Amino acid sequence: MIETSLETYWEVYSFLMREAELLDERCEREWLESCITEDVEYLMPVRENRERGEGTGFSDESFYFQETHGSLELRVRRLETEYAWAEDPPSRTRHFVTNVRVAGGDEDGEVAVKSNLLLYRSRGSDPTADLLSAERRDVLRREEDGLRLRRREILLDHSVVMTHNLSVFF
Amino acid sequence: MIETSLETYWEVYSFLMREAELLDERCEREWLESCITEDVEYLMPVRENRERGEGTGFSDESFYFQETHGSLELRVRRLETEYAWAEDPPSRTRHFVTNVRVAGGDEDGEVAVKSNLLLYRSRGSDPTADLLSAERRDVLRREEDGLRLRRREILLDHSVVMTHNLSVFF
Amino acid sequence: MIETSLETYWEVYSFLMREAELLDERCEREWLESCITEDVEYLMPVRENRERGEGTGFSDESFYFQETHGSLELRVRRLETEYAWAEDPPSRTRHFVTNVRVAGGDEDGEVAVKSNLLLYRSRGSDPTADLLSAERRDVLRREEDGLRLRRREILLDHSVVMTHNLSVFF
């Protein structure tokens, strides 16, 4: 975590809060159109349980998400049909975003941000819920209408995903 | 989430932190007297699992909490007796308050705030705990001694509450 | 929670974020050397489930951690050997640090801080994870290279620890 100005932090924090709210309110379309850049990279690599000496266990070949704006668009379109059974009735999600850290900035108006995400997911009448834990490594770009997500790496703390599908965004 | 000044955010954040601390330390009386307005509305609507097209599933008739200052006073009085078995020995709670968002302000010194609440609840010698997830939509009013809670809507992410009772505040 | 300046808060927050990141990235050595004072007290008292009238149930005799810099050094050294089976393969942890509260400062450049910690711990190929909840009461001291941890009390919300060992730091 690098030294950063409170101003930058505040700008970044506000963006992440707005984004999380849109996702929890199932506004996938607005999320895509107001928070995401055209050239976004949206990645969730598969993680293996490996020995300490062999690093974090994230794969650079296998992914749960390896999205472009186009593939995100298709996912959102699907949700907009009346046949997206997996999310209708929708999951009740809550994105708990903590440990927001501005990790660096660079010349072309981009800023790197890390945050911890605890995703609470409840479905149907099931009293038990799914909890997903991850670190998110984002690159945000400052565009005319403010910050947008240029890149997101979702680094799961799971080697086996404990929810029945990944039909929600992180 | 609307644009807001860092100052307002800080004031609001400080209030929510103090309030959560009082609740986790079982200071219900101090919480009621120092954080709540006389005309408070404290609501937790029942939530049903409904189809996407039918909205969020929150009822405007059924509530788990539909409190005034007076009914909160009665709840606190009960906890002050030596016969409140459900909370003696007390639950060990932790209010994880995240995603604090100033959602708007209005003329008469009130400010609207949204926050995410993950409530951890452990009881007795049971190694397992209950986790409750919700969004809180608050209206805080600036009074002579600072901010106070004027209105709180606790929007659960559960259609079935997975804890054996709601004997703690949110 | 006392009134504090946003500046102090920001400094403290940045420290806690950096510290959590080091722990989640398994940089125990760097954590010890860059975040901890020589005279640190690092405590996790045993907690019993007691009646309301008898206080919080924390013991002043029994501890899960009662560490000095020296004993922390030994723990880190052990992790650095190739025989620390309990953490190789390592746990996948995520320190969710919320409710950061500056609780007071004193003359000799020390500042008291409270925070809530939700520790997510996943191991092996087990799809279920352990969740530990606590309040941390820290005293940070300002040294030449910035803030360092002078004292930490980890106040668990558990009377029975629900994870198979405490091989990670809090």
Next chain:
Amino acid sequence: MIEETRAQETYEVLREAKRALDEESKLLAKVYNEPAIFEMEAQKIFQKTWVFLAHESEIPWPGDYVLRRIIDDSFIVARDEDGQIHVLFNMCRHRGMQLCRSDAGNASHFRCPYHGYTYKNTGKLNGVPFQKEAYGPEGLDKDEWAMTPAPKVGIYEGMIFASLDGDVQPLEEHIGDMGWYLDFYLKKSSAGMEVVGPPQRWVMHADWKLASENFIGDGYHTQSTHMSTIKAGIMRVKSPAYLKDGVQILAGSHGCLFMGFKPGSYFNYPQSIVDSMKESLNEDQVALIEENSVLPLNATIFPNTSLLHSSMSIEPGGRSVPYVTLRVWQPMGPGKMEVWSWCLVEKDAPEDFKRASNRSYLSTFGASGTLEQDDAENWSGTTRVAAGAMSGSHYLNYSAGAGQVDPIPEDEWAGPGTAYPKNYIDFAQRHFWQTYFDHLMA
């Protein structure tokens, strides 16, 4: 599938437990928490008798439906276009997909997501995609492949019951004498009763029977369990022993408890409702209220449905406000249940009274209720300590009133069933357990 031997051994344990209850007024604590016994309860009780599912007012309009359960079996309770109510097993006849996946709504048809079969809300199979390609020129026999209705359905005063046993006795017989007493809850108004919104639902690690036996007749616990609400001025009573005097009723498999009120106060009901009540109840019932100034407080309809009639204060020093709550103690497994709780109000009550009545209910007997909380603490505590081996030989005392108190002579009590002139007695609770054993060992 509980297998014979195990059932056999459980049976032996239960026979001795039954004897102890009958002869010594003692209950074996093990019945509160034992997997093998739970399996028997599922088979001998919940697959045999009537179970409450929903109140008619939850689905007032054609097309309205709610989703309900009997333990693990999911049912759609729907009102069709003609106002007819149907209880349909929520499983598609094709590949078994869960047809309806929302708690409530309004729909004329249910469309299965898997392959697209559609059924009318009557259960009739209505559409099969590409039917000829799949099933040949004649297509499917629509009647053979309709949704499976609950084997038996019955409605009593707006309460919708179902039974998994097609040969169960008629609902009227099952309710029997208890009907006379249920009237005080369900016919308080000539306009009828209605629910206030969807039910509260929460999970309790407690055995369902503890709740049923408490509501059938445990007047005795109020002076200790609910002391905090008396001290705090929520329950406005003169003494902790306020419920000592009263009448305990055994009616069929069911029972209830009468509580006195200050003559003329009628639980603080608005005059309009008191009038409506007297109009809709029969002579004997009205006479009982007027002469004895009593109303039924709590009641249990065997096995797991309870009603409560109470009056509590919402504001410090405020007058207490009456309400009726209906609840189901839905078993989820050994020592675990899901509580479903509704507030019932008189359809013709003033709106502000409805709102106050619901608030009075939720702050005392909802999941956050100041009385409910302590009941939950007791029931979960009991269930916890019954889990081990000791409870297998630990007998509990159900002897209150035994050999001490006699029923009220028939000519002195207008109602049916058996009435006892006190409340700190265990007749109704023993009766619950006798009924329970009779079912389990049938």
Next chain:
Amino acid sequence: MIEETRAQETYEVLREAKRALDEESKLLAKVYNEPAIFEMEAQKIFQKTWVFLAHESEIPWPGDYVLRRIIDDSFIVARDEDGQIHVLFNMCRHRGMQLCRSDAGNASHFRCPYHGYTYKNTGKLNGVPFQKEAYGPEGLDKDEWAMTPAPKVGIYEGMIFASLDGDVQPLEEHIGDMGWYLDFYLKKSSAGMEVVGPPQRWVMHADWKLASENFIGDGYHTQSTHMSTIKAGIMRVKSPAYLKDGVQILAGSHGCLFMGFKPGSYFNYPQSIVDSMKESLNEDQVALIEENSVLPLNATIFPNTSLLHSSMSIEPGGRSVPYVTLRVWQPMGPGKMEVWSWCLVEKDAPEDFKRASNRSYLSTFGASGTLEQDDAENWSGTTRVAAGAMSGSHYLNYSAGAGQVDPIPEDEWAGPGTAYPKNYIDFAQRHFWQTYFDHLMA
């Protein structure tokens, strides 16, 4: 340890269920979710037949290993220094510690943390600390105390299988006629297939059989379950009924489904792969593709391994990109499974195609896959409503095509097994369940 009586009663239920399937093309819904039946499946199927563990390309180099499971039994699948593949039960012979605790890696030896026994990746016991002090001058018999290999191991076209039964039939026999059809997935390139990185793994509260039966021949569900992907332009098909026509195959205990493609389009494979495919497949197979313009879509190798051959669009309006996925429906308990899913690509395919193919796969059939999501919703919904008592007498319709559709005459179909000229039929699924009952009641 399932005990006799219980097994006996379960057996009776299953016999009647089998009869209903054979004679009436009906399936008893209870088999989807019942603990006693799950115990039998573990014993009669997963401890008896062949189960897929890993693909050779996951461990290309000497010393490579991956950790795999058959329900609760952990196995190390390792390639030794000579390139030989070993499947070793992951339990130390000394005190039973889990020898290998990481999902994958490269190691010539496995050292037990508990007391330090070390084994070669061949399973041979290699080192015992202070052996003489502990076991005397001769020390331990290294052969007697080697790691325990899986009772039987077999490899078919890169797919590594194991069986817990040493007397299981040879893998070749088990695959049998299905081999001819598996070639279309596994021999699409003369260079062979390889996995793209480690498998995705996720937990589903659904019964493994629902997935297996779906993949063996459920062409019918696509027009409803996957409608959203058609509407959204992910699946680029002319009509929801795109899969109506095709060929359904029963081969040995297994089966698959053929889907047509626009003549010459070959699922949009790069020409180089099309050529490679035609080169590596045999005459009949090539003829089938060229003349009928069909390729196998989905397939299931009994009991719990499936393959899917598909082609989907990654970008709005984009051309669809073909892929092959291999998956295992790993049972975790009654009504619960762990899904393991790999993407297979042709070793000699252009790198950019490999990447695109993997993206096409993960966005449609990975855990986040737009088609996979809805399959999961169906399977978990079905499992949920099958948990109760009603499913014990609830029969499902598996009659599509029964008595309506005849097999393609042998001389008109080059492949082995039995081929049916349509897809909206239940022959393959009935076949799956017949095979299932045969195993359970053997």
Next chain:
Amino acid sequence: MIEETRAQETYEVLREAKRALDEESKLLAKVYNEPAIFEMEAQKIFQKTWVFLAHESEIPWPGDYVLRRIIDDSFIVARDEDGQIHVLFNMCRHRGMQLCRSDAGNASHFRCPYHGYTYKNTGKLNGVPFQKEAYGPEGLDKDEWAMTPAPKVGIYEGMIFASLDGDVQPLEEHIGDMGWYLDFYLKKSSAGMEVVGPPQRWVMHADWKLASENFIGDGYHTQSTHMSTIKAGIMRVKSPAYLKDGVQILAGSHGCLFMGFKPGSYFNYPQSIVDSMKESLNEDQVALIEENSVLPLNATIFPNTSLLHSSMSIEPGGRSVPYVTLRVWQPMGPGKMEVWSWCLVEKDAPEDFKRASNRSYLSTFGASGTLEQDDAENWSGTTRVAAGAMSGSHYLNYSAGAGQVDPIPEDEWAGPGTAYPKNYIDFAQRHFWQTYFDHLMA
């Protein structure tokens, strides 16, 4: 309630397992993790023999109490006004509510929240609200309705045990020869031992027997499992094989392991304690220490109580500080336990030594202990891989020393029981399992 057939089949499996142990020094891995076996353990061991609950010093004053368990049975261990210790089943005799709901405290009476029965801390029924109204003029028979004491209670050198079997042999007999060895832990000071605060408690997904067998005599694992602490300078030993030499003891159903120390060093105990120890131990015991410079390291009292006597360094390069820990491996279910761990210090030790000793304990054998951590990893790993089918035919090696090492001749060893002159041998562990099988098959 485990039913006959199942028990019968489990019995067969166990008989063969016992034979393999007796004749071939092999253990069937399945015993580490199998529900049916766990049920038998609960009945044949934990409901039959003595189980440790608490140390007298945890409740020094009249009215002090702690809450303890035997698997699922909750007991209050209380000291009454006369200093008498009582072990009372924590269930009210009225409706079965959990009487005491806090882990510890001081109370002369226990008041039941449900209906307000109050009991003295002797178990005597003391008060019944509105007794006459409820139970008639005579009221209740106070003796019949007193709390239920544990069937048998015994105290050995401050250690409070209970048994669920009233006919269990006297505690003294159960401890038997082991007493001579326990003295080294419990009589190290003439002032006696005391606990340092309340116990640490944590949950481990591991079988309780793995911990018991490890503590009874697994000297062999230290050179591998705990290597990290040797490397890090926590365990200050010259070589990883530091525990190779020593003495292994079999005494009654129990056993322990002796470890040598540098002559005169006495584990670095303060001189005052060394003196006190020599004073309070008997001649033979003192002679043993002085002549052989050995002390018992780890010990297990069958079934699930262990002691450890160790000495570790708290600071880099610091002198190691001795301590004693007492722990209970409390079963929670198949493959799951709750660990209860105390630190014992000499009552008359200097305060700073007590604090240092406790720190030495918690940093090495508490839940965060650098040695405990790796034991937990081993035990949970073993339990995990024993869950499947393979462990049903997987035999483990317990042959160390078998036919190689002879007991120390009686005249060369002052202590009772059987002593073996080495530590890298399995005599004590085989003895543990033989005792285990004897109980299970009794």
